Amino acid sequence: MNQILLAAITIVIGVVGCLAYFWLSNMLLDRMFPPRGSNAAHNLRVSGRIRPWLFLAPAIFFLGVYLVYPVFGSLWLAVSRGGDFIGMDNFIWMVNDPKFRESLLNNLLWLIFVPTMATLIGLIAAQLTDSIKWGAIAKSLIFMPMAISFVGAAVIWKFIYEFRAEGLAQIGLLNAFVTSLGFEPRAWLTLPVWNTFFLMIIMVWMQAGFAMVLLSAALRGIPDETIEAAILDGASPWQVFWRVQVPQIWGTIAVVWTTITIMVLKIFDIVFAITNGQWGTQVLANMMYDWSFRAGDFNRGAAIAIVIMIAVLPIMIWNIRNASRERD
């Protein structure tokens, strides 16, 4: 109970502190440059120039300390050891490390499979649910895994993949299904390459709902005339969907795709909780965690983090360009 009290006090201190900061700093500014009297015009100009920064200061502090500084901190860690500059040694080690190559390859698999499957299933689910009566309920059920933690999902699916020796009753859904078809049960999570797919399915399960919600909103935004015109021209529902509707929502598809891609690049919890990178399932983020916090080698850990950052960079640039184009 003590810590709940601590949390409550923190909220109060945090909120009151924030409010006090904004209120006091604004009041101080108004005192220093009163917006009335002989110098009112000049004062207004000066305080108008300063005030935005008062509003921004806490945010800039947090962004600077918690996101910008660490980028440079990690860069330095990656090219140093014990505080001394060592150049690219960590990266050379990395390239020669079989586990790293395995991680890179697996991340690539994740990058190809998960966004593709999640977007495709989301697209189909969006179109199907939009054309039936109980679509809203169906949507929220397909969307639900989004609210679950990766760790919770890991438990759910590890149970599905559970393996019992042949002859025993299978308690995992997958092996029960496989044996009912007359095949041997398998310990799926220890079967290389297959196991990565079984981990990826979890992510698809969690992200398809997200894709569905976004794509469904986009599909509904398509002007009806284009669809009606296509139907009048004799297009089949299939053609209308793929040739008329989908081309009009490429923008949203790209957003969904990149969002899931970024998530997949950082995929950690699922692998950490289920296989911890054993049996050929290692990925970059888990390897980074292993080296940094299990092996205690911050420099190699940082080098791996840099690789993830480099992979995110193109998407970051693309986002920034898109956002500034929208503003203009």
Next chain:
Amino acid sequence: MDNIAGKRGRLTWVLNIAVFLLVLLWTIPTIGLLVSSFRDAQQIQTSGWWTSLTPQKESWAARTATPGSAAQDGGAYVLEGNVFGDDAGEVVAFGVTPMQPEAFAAGETADHPDGGTLTVAADGSYRLTSPEPFATPDVVVGDTAGGAEPRGLRIFVTSTEPPDFTTGNYGTVLTADGMGQSFLNTLTVSIPATVIPILVAAYAAYALAWMSFPGRALLVSAVVGLLVVPLQLSLIPLLQLHNNIGLGRGYIGAWLAHTGFGLPLAIYLLRNYMVGLPREVIESARVDGATDFEIFRKIILPLSLPALAAFGIFQFLWTWNDLLVAKVFLGTSDTQMVMTGRIVELLGSRGTNWELLTAAAFISMIVPLIVFFLLQKYFVRGLLAGSVKGG
């Protein structure tokens, strides 16, 4: 015309069935978890959860009354009783060796390897006879581990038992396995980590949306860029920083970290929303002599409530479900371990106790699911507005 109507009817059917299958596929994993979390530990181990409503077949070894209590009937020694003791159950089969617990159907009479016969009826009553006095401790399999207390002989039975549901799994994980404490810990992490960034971001978003100053466009671009900076990059430098300034590992560090990591999305979402607020309202307030501070507090903040709610839900789910930040910035003591961390530990130490794992997982999911289903509208709105962020 009939033909077209029929076709459409069939198409509607196909659509409904397709969606139904999809929904089934998507919900079955979670249903399996929920059902399993209420099942008896023994039954989870011996049958799939999808059979949990049917009587459960189970093979086990029962013990007879002690050999000393054998009655003499004619020339034979007889042991009688019921394998279920005082409980109810139904024997479907039995056997005389542990390898073959289903060798004989209930009610049949089996020849015992040691001479004599064994009968087990469907209601569990057994009758074991022997031409010789029963040896102590055990004639059935030669169990030589008998202690001071004389024990009964073993009978191998396969019985069906009624489905056994219990809330005991939840009691066990909440207390013995520490999920109750972890629930509090998770709550402790996520509430301040949700509330504080909202305030910080709201002011910044207002400045970026409605105040003009040099460098504004650059700052907005920076926020968009920071949206996707991978968490992994921040962990080590920040942990070192926290250690260097004496913060170490603990709740304060976790709150600060979550605040920092959540801010780009918060600012991005809120700014996008605030930009869309009607310009006339704000301009007329300015003309009336309201300061920026007043405009923000009295006009912008109330009007932005939907966006604040959207981000709040997002951040709450994110901090509640987080594993990585908690593992790095919190300690591992009992009073700091969050639920996700605890479940990962349970996966290691109790990997086959599915009744506990499923209960623990469901405890961690219940709050997000409630939030999700109650506030889905806002959540979806937030998603639609902030889909640049990668979690």
